Amino acid sequence: MTCQEFERVLTELAGEFSFEQERHLRTCLSCSELMSDLRAISQQAQFLSEDAEPSPRVWNAIDITLRQEGLIHDSSPVRSAPPGWSRWRPVWLVPALATALVISGVILHQRTKTAPATVSQVAASLQSPESTMVPEEEQLLKLVATQAPALRASYESDLRAVDAYIRDAESSVRSNPNDEVAQEYLMNAYEQRAMVYEMAMDRSQP
Amino acid sequence: MSDAKKPPNERLPEAEAIERAKQGDASAFEHLYNLHKRRVYSLCLRMTANTAAAEDLTQEAFLQLFRKIGTFRGESAFSTWLHRMAVNVVLMQLRKKGLAVVPIEETMGGEEESPKKEPGADDIRLAGSIDRLQLQNAIGELPPGYRTIFLLHDVEGYEHNEIAEMVGCSIGNSKSQLHKARMKLRELLKTSRAEKATRP
Numbered sequence: 001m002t003c004q005e006f007e008r009v010l011t012e013l014a015g016e017f018s019f020e021q022e023r024h025l026r027t028c029l030s031c032s033e034l035m036s037d038l039r040a041i042s043q044q045a046q047f048l049s050e051d052a053e054p055s056p057r058v059w060n061a062i063d064i065t066l067r068q069e070g071l072i073h074d075s076s077p078v079r080s081a082p083p084g085w086s087r088w089r090p091v092w093l094v095p096a097l098a099t100a101l102v103i104s105g106v107i108l109h110q111r112t113k114t115a116p117a118t119v120s121q122v123a124a125s126l127q128s129p130e131s132t133m134v135p136e137e138e139q140l141l142k143l144v145a146t147q148a149p150a151l152r153a154s155y156e157s158d159l160r161a162v163d164a165y166i167r168d169a170e171s172s173v174r175s176n177p178n179d180e181v182a183q184e185y186l187m188n189a190y191e192q193r194a195m196v197y198e199m200a201m202d203r204s205q206p
Numbered sequence: 207m208s209d210a211k212k213p214p215n216e217r218l219p220e221a222e223a224i225e226r227a228k229q230g231d232a233s234a235f236e237h238l239y240n241l242h243k244r245r246v247y248s249l250c251l252r253m254t255a256n257t258a259a260a261e262d263l264t265q266e267a268f269l270q271l272f273r274k275i276g277t278f279r280g281e282s283a284f285s286t287w288l289h290r291m292a293v294n295v296v297l298m299q300l301r302k303k304g305l306a307v308v309p310i311e312e313t314m315g316g317e318e319e320s321p322k323k324e325p326g327a328d329d330i331r332l333a334g335s336i337d338r339l340q341l342q343n344a345i346g347e348l349p350p351g352y353r354t355i356f357l358l359h360d361v362e363g364y365e366h367n368e369i370a371e372m373v374g375c376s377i378g379n380s381k382s383q384l385h386k387a388r389m390k391l392r393e394l395l396k397t398s399r400a401e402k403a404t405r406p
Contacts, residue, residue, distance in 0.1 A: 037336075038388045038392065041341065041391050054247045058247075058265050059243075074233070
């Protein structure tokens with residue numbers, strides 16, 4: 001039996017060998033090494049690590065989609081709410097904020113069609129990426145901090161990032177009022193902010 | 207960390223989490239996700255060799271799972287059910303992109319079908335010693351068809367009859383592709399070792 005014949009057998013028998021094949025293995029160093037290497041590769045493959053983790057955005061996207069489809073809801077509170085909490089539960093806040101944002105976005109979009117910004121106005125908006133947050137956002141972050149203090153910084157960072165995205169998109173629309181891509185970007189930016197608000201509201205619930 | 211110190215969700219048995227998830231409990235969903243996300247993501251990452259694609263496929267696999275969780279009856283292990291779903295999601299995506307999942311049925315035999323040998327690599331011996339990180343890198347360099355079969359069989363533990371059904375090929379083709387994948391990996395590992403040996 002030649003090495004070529006032996007290798008052809010490897011593809012068919014998956015490790016079960018006849019007397020002749022076993023004899024070839026015993027006498028041929030090259031095929032013996034080949035078998036050893038292939039077995040080692042196969043064995044090591046079983047122990048490849050599963051340490052890699054998806055980024056948090058994967059769960060966030062799953063969470064949002066399942067809520068939109070009405071497949072999930074928050075479980076009932078494990079512990080009793082703080083005194084007075086039950087009298088005021090700002091569950092109206094998210095839809096109200098989201099509606100206000102979308103409406104203000106539409107109004108702004110209408111205004112930008114007739115009043116394009118000057119160069120100085122665009123430059124001014126781009127120079128302050130870390131501007132202060134609106135009062136509603138501060139209030140929302142305070143709510144998050146009461147229930148999930150460890151997440152406050154993360155949501156604050158997300159809100160700042162999405163606010164910067166909105167400022168950027170707004171300036172694009174001001175510069176190019178007829179650009180449909182810029183308009184779509186702006187609407188996407190508002191929707192993203194509404195999503196972050198919704199997630200933060202979820203975290204703020206007991 | 208002792209059980210008492212873990213957050214409440216982490217102490218939740220999987221079976222109970224599944225029942226709660228069937229009722230729509232958001233925290234139960236999240237618990238199941240955290241239990242299985244690494245394994246599913248690792249599978250997707252190895253099969254696509256692309257982190258963005260792997261995250262999208264992980265998301266899709268879990269969405270399909272959670273949409274169908276009401277139908278889970280417990281005949282197989284939950285992890286098996288989820289894993290099979292993830293594999294199908296990845297294979298469907300690979301087919302959509304036109305990436306060859308498995309080459310067309312081919313006749314066996316013929317030297318021209320064996321992986322080409324790099325000059326000098328034959329002098330390097332693996333001697334049965336395989337570095338896991340190098341193996342991981344080498345898997346990423348395999349052609350998609352070889353990679354799929356190798357991952358499903360040697361990494362994920364599926365049998366050839368299962369692979370043939372999932373991928374849509376014959377058992378013989380599955381065995382042939384597996385052998386070629388291992389031969390290609392051997393060649394890649396030898397080349398990698400040869401390059402390392404010649405580096406100053």
